[in-house]
Structures are given as structure tokens and as C-alpha cells.
Amino acid sequence: MAVSYVLALLALHPEWQDAAHQELKDVFGEGDDYLRAPSLADLGRFGVLESIIKFFPDPQRFDPSRFLEDRVGKEHACCYLPFGLGARNCVGSQYGRLQLKVYLVDILRRFRFLPCSRREVSFSLNPIKPIRVSCMPLDGPRA
Numbered sequence: 758m759a760v761s762y763v764l765a766l767l768a769l770h771p772e773w774q775d776a777a778h779q780e781l782k783d784v785f786g787e788g789d790d791y792l793r794a795p796s797l798a799d800l801g802r803f804g805v806l807e808s809i810i811k812f813f814p815d816p817q818r819f820d821p822s823r824f825l826e827d828r829v830g831k832e833h834a835c836c837y838l839p840f841g842l843g844a845r846n847c848v849g850s851q852y853g854r855l856q857l858k859v860y861l862v863d864i865l866r867r868f869r870f871l872p873c874s875r876r877e878v879s880f881s882l883n884p885i886k887p888i889r890v891s892c893m894p895l896d897g898p899r900a
């Protein structure tokens with residue numbers, strides 16, 4: 758679900774998709790091993806992608822810049838709640854976040870997501886207004 762929503766939002770916000778693609782190039786380089794499996798150290802270098810994954814405050818507005826390094830630390834630590842908080846918070850939050858990054862770096866190295874398509878994107882939880890997205894394989898040997 759989270760991966761699907763990230764991809765749909767990136768289709769609607771090409772400036773952030775470009776920033777994610779730039780970060781992929783920065784981390785994986787542009788050579789033959791661009792599609793190599795990401796290491797744990799690689800995954801730690803995705804500040805932009807991580808900001809894209811999170812959502813808060815003003816959650817109705819897609820603005821990953823609120824999570825970029827120079828803007829963090831201004832909100833209260835208990836404001837960010839997608840994994841709950843306290844004694845019964847999500848035990849899989851670290852793993853879930855890592856898994857999201859692994860999926861997204863693999864998908865985004867191969868495809869570009871565009872708004873509009875005849876097909877309607879459908880999730881098990883559906884957005885109020887349908888989000889239409891199409892997926893274009895990236896050119897060249899890397900894709």
C-alpha cells in the first residue's frame with residue numbers, strides 16, 4: 758500500500774520524482790552496476806527518498822521537503838505517528854521503512870511514473886478521488 762501511494766504521488770509530483778532519480782544516480786552511479794542490489798550502507802544515503810516516504814505535519818499536502826535534514830528537529834518527537842507510539846508501537850517499523858526503500862529504489866531505477874492513464878489505480882484502501890498513473894520503462898541498457 759505504502760509503495761503504491763508513493764509511486765502515485767511521484768507521478769503527480771514530477772519535481773520530487775526527478776529529485777529521487779537524481780539521488781539514485783548519486784548513490785548507484787551511472788555505470789554498469791547501476792542496478793546492483795542496494796547494501797544497508799546505500800539505503801542509509803537516501804535522505805530525499807526517506808523524506809518522500811514520510812507524511813506529516815499538514816498530511817493532506819505532499820511536501821517531502823519538510824523532512825529534509827535542514828528542516829528536521831522543529832516538530833515535537835511525538836508528532837510523527839504512522840507507526841503508533843508508546844509501549845505498543847509497531848515492532849516492524851525499522852524493517853518496514855527499510856523494505857519500503859528497497860522496493861522503491863528498485864522500481865524507480867527502472868520506471869518513470871506519469872499522471873493520467875486509462876487504467877484506474879486501485880488499492881485495498883481506496884483514495885476518495887481516483888489517482889490515474891501510467892508507468893514508463895526508462896530507456897537505455899540500465900532499464
Ligand code: HEM
Nearest residue numbers: 759839840841842843844845846847848849850852853854
Ligand atoms: C509501512 C509499514 C508499516 C506501518 C505503517 C505500520 C504501522 C503500525 C501501527 C500504526 C501499529 C499500531 C501501533 C500502536 O497501536 O500504537 C502497528 C503495530 C504493529 N506492527 Fe506495524 N506497520 C508497518 C509494518 C510492519 C511490519 C513490516 C511488521 C512486522 C515485520 C509489523 C508488525 C507490527 C506488530 C507486531 C504490531 C503490534 C505491536 C504491539 O501491539 O505491541 N508492522 N504497526
